[in-house]
Amino acid sequence: MEQRIRITMTEGVADVRLNRPDKMNALDQSMFDALVETGSRLATQQGLRAVVISGEGRGFCAGLDMGRFATMAEHAEGGQASATELRLGTRSHGIANASQYAVLVWQDIPVPVIAAVHGVAFGGGFQLALGADIRFVAPDTKMSVMEIKWGLVPDMGGMLLMPKLARGDVIRELTFSGRVFSGTEAMTMGFATRVCEEPYSAAMAFAREIAGKSPHAVRAGKRLMKVMETADAATILRAESEEQIRVIGSANQKEAVMANIQKRVPNFSEVEQGG
Numbered sequence: 001m002e003q004r005i006r007i008t009m010t011e012g013v014a015d016v017r018l019n020r021p022d023k024m025n026a027l028d029q030s031m032f033d034a035l036v037e038t039g040s041r042l043a044t045q046q047g048l049r050a051v052v053i054s055g056e057g058r059g060f061c062a063g064l065d066m067g068r069f070a071t072m073a074e075h076a077e078g079g080q081a082s083a084t085e086l087r088l089g090t091r092s093h094g095i096a097n098a099s100q101y102a103v104l105v106w107q108d109i110p111v112p113v114i115a116a117v118h119g120v121a122f123g124g125g126f127q128l129a130l131g132a133d134i135r136f137v138a139p140d141t142k143m144s145v146m147e148i149k150w151g152l153v154p155d156m157g158g159m160l161l162m163p164k165l166a167r168g169d170v171i172r173e174l175t176f177s178g179r180v181f182s183g184t185e186a187m188t189m190g191f192a193t194r195v196c197e198e199p200y201s202a203a204m205a206f207a208r209e210i211a212g213k214s215p216h217a218v219r220a221g222k223r224l225m226k227v228m229e230t231a232d233a234a235t236i237l238r239a240e241s242e243e244q245i246r247v248i249g250s251a252n253q254k255e256a257v258m259a260n261i262q263k264r265v266p267n268f269s270e271v272e273q274g275g
Contacts, residue, residue, distance in 0.1 A: 004034035006056075012049030012211040014042055015204070021057025027124045028065040032102045035128070037095075039105030047270055048167055050207035050242070051109060051131060051214050054116040054200050061125025061148055088155065096157070099124075103131035103157040110219045116203035117192075118185070122146045127154060130161040130191070135221070136199040136206070137192040141183035145171075148178040164229060165190040214252040214268050 016038060018025035025031070027080040042048060055061055058271045093101035103124075106113045116133035123146040129135050139144075145162075147154050154175065156163075162171045167187045172182070186192040196202040210218060227239040247253050251266045259266035 003053050004031045007038060009045075009048075011208070012047055013204070013207045014045070014048060014051045016042075016051060016053045018053075018055040018061055020267050021055075023065065024057065024059040024062035024120060026056040026062045026065040027102075027128075028067060031065075032099055036098060036105055037270075039102075041108060041110050043105070047106075047114050048111050049211035049218065050111050050204045051106070052116055052200070053106065053113060053128075055125075056179070056201070057119075058115045059119025059125075060115070060121045061128055062120050063123030064150075067274070068080040081208035097185070099155070100157045103127050104154045106117045106131040107133070109217075110222060112207075112218065112222060114203040114207055116199040117141055117143075118199055121149045122180075123154075124156050127158040127161065129157040129159065130165070133190065133225070134193045134203075134206075135186075136194045137183035137186055138197065138199050139182065139184045139195050141186070142176070142180050143183065143186055143191070144178055144180045145174040146180075148176060162191075212266070214247070214256050214266070215270060216250065216252050217247050217256070222249055 004019055006017045006019045011128045018031070020026065020028075024086060042051060088097055088099070092095055092098050093104075096104050100270040109111055112134060113132045115129045116138060118130050118141055120127050121137075121141060121143045123144065125178050126143050126145060127138075129143075145154055145158065153159075170189050173179075178221055181189075183195055187195045193204065224236075224243055227238055229240070255266050255268055
């Protein structure tokens with residue numbers, strides 16, 4: 001796994017870097033496996049407060065490794081579709097297959113995940129960026145829903161994630177054309193949270209800012225965001241109340257108040273205590 005992804009942890013911030021720069025961090029099977037393993041490990045990491053995912057070298061992620069396309073062509077010529085059908089059809093991670101979970105696992109991490117995107121984010125790489133909670137993107141980044149170029153459709157959770165960020169007609173135009181668009185245009189569409197000249201530095205600074213907030217309030221906020229995206233009004237309002245009950249009057253909530261009053265840096269506990 002470490003050959004594909006490098007992780008460092010500093011003061012609660014996990015710095016996750018795709019580490020295949022010679023291939024523009026393209027997604028081969030080892031990279032898929034490493035993404036799932038890394039995300040699953042971080043989902044239970046004690047003391048975790050924020051995650052930044054980025055790519056080493058000249059780009060975030062160029063999408064599927066060319067070798068996978070060659071294998072697809074060989075299987076198609078030989079009539080060997082069964083292995084692919086089994087791999088894609090198997091729900092190995094809840095509602096998702098393994099390739100989809102390489103993207104969706106980042107939403108299962110209980111703290112904010114920020115993608116720092118530069119260079120290129122094509123196809124599967126674009127979908128990987130969508131799996132983060134927040135995307136900081138360089139203005140000249142080249143992005144594309146590129147699957148149509150190879151006679152394919154987005155199948156790593158893109159059709160689940162894109163409608164949460166952009167209009168349906170925008171998604172259709174990009175999916176049918178496969179055209180390349182910039183980080184600046186991604187901002188206007190809704191796919192980028194911020195456009196930054198140095199997205200990695202900005203993402204790390206933001207992650208450290210999050211790490212300085214009450215960890216239990218941050219985790220409660222992420223749980224609420226997941227409810228917000230899928231539930232009805234009554235369920236959302238109930239969830240708001242339940243999460244507030246959990247944090248109000250807790251040791252960390254009291255510390256947040258006192259630190260603000262006393263104009264000092266708060267000292268939060270990792271141990272959750274009710275009010």
